[in-house]
Every structure is written in structure tokens, then in C-alpha cells.
Amino acid sequence: MxxxxxxxxxxxxxxxxxxxxxxxxxxxxxxxxxxxxxxxxxxxxxxxxxxxxxxxxxxxxxxxxxxxxxxxxxxxxxxxxxxxxxxxxxxxxxxxxxxxxxxxxxxxxxxxxxxxxxxxxxxxxxxxxxxxxxxxxTTATVRVRAELDLLTQELGHRLKNVLAMVQAMAAQSLKDVAERDAVEAFTDRVVALGRAHDALLAQSWSAADLRRVAEATLSPLDGLNQVRLQGPDIQIGPSATMTLSLIVYELATNAAKYGALSVPEGRVDLSWRLAGEMLRIYWRESGGPTVPPQSRTGFGCRLIDMGFGAGSAVDRRYRPEGFEADLEAPMRNLQDH
CATH class of the missing domain: 3.30.450.20 (PAS domain)
Incomplete structure (x- = not known):
């Protein structure tokens, strides 16, 4: 030229x-x-x-x-x-x-x-x-991105089908189990995982927004808008997304059965913040009935206590004014795939 x-x-x-x-x-x-x-x-x-x-x-x-x-x-x-x-x-x-x-x-x-x-x-x-x-x-890049989005949507659709199949198999396999609450709890946890998949699907399975995961998990249990979320925008990886979804689901389920979400005047504050390299998550209930410490630890409590794996910590407290839980984990672990 x-x-x-x-x-x-x-x-x-x-x-x-x-x-x-x-x-x-x-x-x-x-x-x-x-x-x-x-x-x-x-x-x-x-x-x-x-x-x-x-x-x-x-x-x-x-x-x-x-x-x-x-x-x-x-x-x-x-x-x-x-x-x-x-x-x-x-x-x-x-x-x-x-x-x-x-x-x-x-x-x-x-x-x-x-x-x-x-x-x-x-x-x-x-x-x-x-x-x-x-x-x-950028034609090639845009087309590749569109193809990846299509594949991601197809993957999400198939995963939903798999989860639906798991629910159906559980319902049939456990239909004679006397403890129906345990069966329902299992199927509800599968549904919670499905909502976590939706949050990941929105970002091509690379990461998910912590607030979005919490909102998706809590929405079925918060019909009266009793839960308040507060915290910075934080992206977490797929594995942490699944774990967070299950933990929040267990906390909200317990609150709906025994705690702040069991009465209209109850309130739940779910907040999070970064403290150096650690993510700290706080669950605070108020306005609900007094909940005595549980005499035995069920699967849900054990799941909460597992936290986010290595390097994480969980503290549960049964206070007269309401149940509290603190969780912390290194951000590097939460952002890994």
C-alpha cells in the first residue's frame, strides 16, 4: 500500500x-x-x-x-x-x-x-x-462465542433432564421408605442443585455471581420477602457455586421449619464480605421463635458444617434472638473450577 x-x-x-x-x-x-x-x-x-x-x-x-x-x-x-x-x-x-x-x-x-x-x-x-x-x-470470535453459548445451553438442558431423572428415580426407588421427610429433603436438594446450574449457565459455566446464586436458592423459600442480601459483587467457581447453593438451601429450610422464616414477622440477613484473602458469609435470623440447640445433628447440619472444604470454617450459634451461622473460606479455593 x-x-x-x-x-x-x-x-x-x-x-x-x-x-x-x-x-x-x-x-x-x-x-x-x-x-x-x-x-x-x-x-x-x-x-x-x-x-x-x-x-x-x-x-x-x-x-x-x-x-x-x-x-x-x-x-x-x-x-x-x-x-x-x-x-x-x-x-x-x-x-x-x-x-x-x-x-x-x-x-x-x-x-x-x-x-x-x-x-x-x-x-x-x-x-x-x-x-x-x-x-x-471479530466475525470468527463472535461466531465461536455463539456456538459455545448454544453448546452451553444444550448442556444446561441435558443437565436439567438428568436432575429430573434423578428425582424421578429417587421417588420410585424410595417410595416405600417410611421417612417421607427424608425423601422430600433429598429431592428438594436436587432442585437446589438445579438452580445452581441455572446460575452457572447464565455465565457459560465459568463462574457465578454469589448474589445470584443466593437469590436463586432462596426464592422458593422467601415468598414474603423476609430475606435481605448484602455484599459486594463476587464471582465464585462452579464447585463453590454448588456448595454454596446447598448450604444456603439447608439454612433457609431450617429457618422455614423452625426459625425466622416460619413466622411472617421473622427476618433473615445474609451478608458477605472479603477480609483479605478470605470470604466471610454471615447468616442472621431475627423475629422468629426461640430455637433450642438441636440434640442431634442431621445430614443438613453436617452438610453446613462441611463448609467449602479445606481451609474453610463454620460456626453455628443458637441464640435466643435467633440462629446465626458464620462461614469463611479462602477465595482462591472458591474460584477454582
Whole structure:
């Protein structure tokens, strides 16, 4: 492109001979031709286009764009990008990621995506004389991301089917078990895991937002909006998401049976904070009936006491004003996959 720019007959364009170009245009063109990042200079009221070698794949098989109006080069999408270009020419830069455009660069329309910045180019006196198009095509990335999202959704759908099958198998296998409460508790825990899966699915199974996990787990047990959540935005990994969902479910179930959630005036505060490298979670009940310490420890309590595994700690207290539980765990453990 450096050679083509030198050999081009600029006298037949609104820019005129390069000898008459302002020094700012000469400087920016020299810079653009040297860089390996796709760039185009769009200069003057006629939007004359000058671009570098890296810009060629963006153009594809379009008619030669050198010296032509940028509006003509991109005529098929000018109604979309024209207003953005006009903002740059008015002195306002715009940066856009994964912008969808249906372009014609191979003789047929094709869907493509671009991340680009249109920025004003100024003369020494501050006057805007043109704009810089700095662009990278992200079509392949966007399509791969869409395929991954589809696969993740399919995985989530299949996992839900598996969990539903587990529930059905449990109901049939345990139908003769006398302790129906234990059977129902088991199936309810499977449902809690399903809600944790939903929270993970929303973020492609890479991590989940702690608040979202808590909300999803508590929603079926908090019909009167008695639970208040408070804490910073924290991302936790898939394994910690499952564990947190089960712990919160057990705490809320106990509160619904015996504690603050068993009466309309009861309240639960679930809060969390970071203390150095540790995540600390606090469960506080108030306004409910007095709960005496349990004489025996059931599976739910044992599950809570397991916490988040190695390095974590759990403290349960049966106070007259309401049950309390403190949990802590190293953040590095909670963010591992």
C-alpha cells in the first residue's frame, strides 16, 4: 500500500497532489502505512480514503477503495456507520465492540462483526479535517462465542433432564421408605442443585455471581420477602457455586421449619464480605421463635458444617434472638473450577 499510495494519481482527487497536502495529513498517512494494525485515513469533506496493507482483508474483493469516498466504499452499510463517522468529523471519537454489519465484499451479502474506533484527525489549529478508522474484524470470535453459548445451553438442558431423572428415580426407588421427610429433603436438594446450574449457565459455566446464586436458592423459600442480601459483587467457581447453593438451601429450610422464616414477622440477613484473602458469609435470623440447640445433628447440619472444604470454617450459634451461622473460606479455593 505504501507503493500504491506513492504511485497513485492524487491530482485527480479532491486531495490534490501530495506536495500540497497539509503536514498533518502527510504525518498520519505515513504512520498508518507503517503500522500492522488495520487502519484507514478518511480525509476532507469528500471522505477520501487512504488505508494500509492490514486493512485489505477488511475490504475483501471490493472495488479499489484508494482515493474513493469512504461513503461509497461502504455504501451498503453507510446508513449504519455514516452517523458514527459524522460524529468523528464533528470531533467526537466513538469506540464500538462487535458491531454487526451485513457487508458486500465478495459479490454477495455477508454477516460480519467489527470492533472499531472512529476518531477525529485535526490540523494544528484544532480544526477537524478527517477521521481515523482503526478496526479489527471479530466475525470468527463472535461466531465461536455463539456456538459455545448454544453448546452451553444444550448442556444446561441435558443437565436439567438428568436432575429430573434423578428425582424421578429417587421417588420410585424410595417410595416405600417410611421417612417421607427424608425423601422430600433429598429431592428438594436436587432442585437446589438445579438452580445452581441455572446460575452457572447464565455465565457459560465459568463462574457465578454469589448474589445470584443466593437469590436463586432462596426464592422458593422467601415468598414474603423476609430475606435481605448484602455484599459486594463476587464471582465464585462452579464447585463453590454448588456448595454454596446447598448450604444456603439447608439454612433457609431450617429457618422455614423452625426459625425466622416460619413466622411472617421473622427476618433473615445474609451478608458477605472479603477480609483479605478470605470470604466471610454471615447468616442472621431475627423475629422468629426461640430455637433450642438441636440434640442431634442431621445430614443438613453436617452438610453446613462441611463448609467449602479445606481451609474453610463454620460456626453455628443458637441464640435466643435467633440462629446465626458464620462461614469463611479462602477465595482462591472458591474460584477454582
Amino acid at each position: 505504501a507503493r500504491l499510495v506513492r504511485e497513485f494519481d492524487w491530482a485527480d482527487t479532491p486531495l490534490g497532489s501530495p506536495e500540497t497536502w497539509p503536514p498533518e495529513l502527510k504525518t498520519v498517512v505515513g504512520f498508518v502505512l507503517e503500522t500492522h494494525f488495520p487502519k484507514a485515513v478518511v480525509w476532507g469533506p469528500d471522505l477520501v480514503t487512504i488505508y494500509n496493507d492490514a486493512f485489505l482483508p477488511i475490504l475483501g474483493d471490493k472495488p479499489e477503495a484508494l482515493g474513493r469516498s469512504f461513503a461509497q466504499v461502504w455504501a451498503e452499510v453507510w446508513d449504519q456507520i455514516g452517523p458514527i463517522a459524522q460524529r468523528a468529523l464533528a470531533g467526537e471519537a466513538t469506540f464500538i465492540e462487535d458491531f454487526p454489519l451485513v457487508i458486500d465484499r465478495s459479490g454477495r451479502p455477508e454477516q460480519a462483526w467489527f470492533t472499531f474506533c472512529y476518531s477525529p484527525l485535526r490540523l494544528a489549529d484544532g480544526t477537524v479535517a478527517g477521521m481515523m478508522d482503526t478496526v479489527i474484524e
